[in-house]
């Protein structure tokens with residue numbers, strides 16, 4: 001069974017071997033996460049060339065050579081060459097470096113999931129490599145269940161949570177449990193962030209005006 005984890009890549013050195021369309025997809029996700037990206041590939045697609053031209057990524061314009069994984073926290077091998085993938089895999093295994101090989105799951109120490117982002121809310125789907133297409137189709141379905149309103153709502157709930165924890169340390173779980181009601185979810189599903197916040201505020205205001213004994 002795969003261990004699900006959300007990895008912090010801010011300012012971490014990441015290496016992508018290969019520069020085709022699959023490499024480009026992985027590079028964009030790494031950049032979104034704040035990673036420093038180096039691409040080693042004799043050729044790259046237009047999108048990656050443009051990112052290299054403006055200094056968003058470093059492009060080393062040649063094939064992979066021994067030692068290229070040195071200093072990398074995480075590596076993606078996205079070439080169409082099994083020899084190269086094997087060489088990258090051996091280096092990463094020896095150096096304990098996290099590795100994703102896009103067409104050889106047996107070499108991967110992690111898989112990239114299909115992802116929905118709504119601000120800090122992340123919904124990630126994996127099929128354990130059985131069907132990436134099913135992962136994508138499920139994402140497309142779930143995008144309707146999680147409209148953009150979730151991003152702003154989560155910001156609001158996050159700051160309210162900090163307030164509740166400091167004001168009602170003895171009853172924080174009880175209060176937190178009460179404030180997200182089924183009506184809040186209905187409002188969010190209609191992408192109505194104002195209504196969702198109003199509902200939460202209403203429940204919290206009622207609690208503040210009549211806290212049960214021993215709540216604070």
Ligand SMILES: C[C@@]1(CC(=O)O)c2cc3[nH]c(cc4nc(cc5[nH]c(cc(n2)[C@H]1CCC(=O)O)[C@@](C)(CC(=O)O)[C@@H]5CCC(=O)O)C(CC(=O)O)=C4CCC(=O)O)c(CCC(=O)O)c3CC(=O)O
Pocket residue numbers: 025026100101102103104105108110111112113114115125126127128129130131132133134135136139
């Ligand atoms: C193991 C894994 C390794 C990894 O890449 O991490 C892997 C492996 C392989 N993918 C293949 C094919 C396709 N992959 C996609 C799409 C995605 N693939 C992604 C992840 C993963 N793909 C990991 C497992 C994830 C899991 O656990 O489910 C997603 C979720 C994330 C991302 O890549 O960013 C992204 C969807 C993003 C989105 O839109 O939400 C599509 C559809 C499309 O392109 O739209 C197809 C064609 C249809 C099909 O084959 O199903 C092939 C055969 C290659 C060939 O035969 O040529 C292999 C190799 C093999 O299976 O042996």
Ligand SMILES: NC(=O)C1=CN([C@@H]2O[C@H](COP(=O)(O)OP(=O)(O)OC[C@H]3O[C@@H](n4cnc5c(N)ncnc54)[C@H](O)[C@@H]3O)[C@@H](O)[C@H]2O)C=CC1
Pocket residue numbers: 017018019020021022023040041042043044045062063064078079080081084101102103132
């Ligand atoms: N995991 C996934 O989500 C998916 C994986 N795939 C698989 O991913 C692989 C890559 O797909 P594409 O990007 O479409 O292929 P592509 O052929 O467009 O790209 C391959 C890249 O590897 C580079 N390359 C070749 N030899 C190299 C070397 N020695 N060192 C460094 N770079 C080298 C090439 O210059 C090229 O940029 C394919 O094998 C494909 O079957 C395909 C679809 C989805």
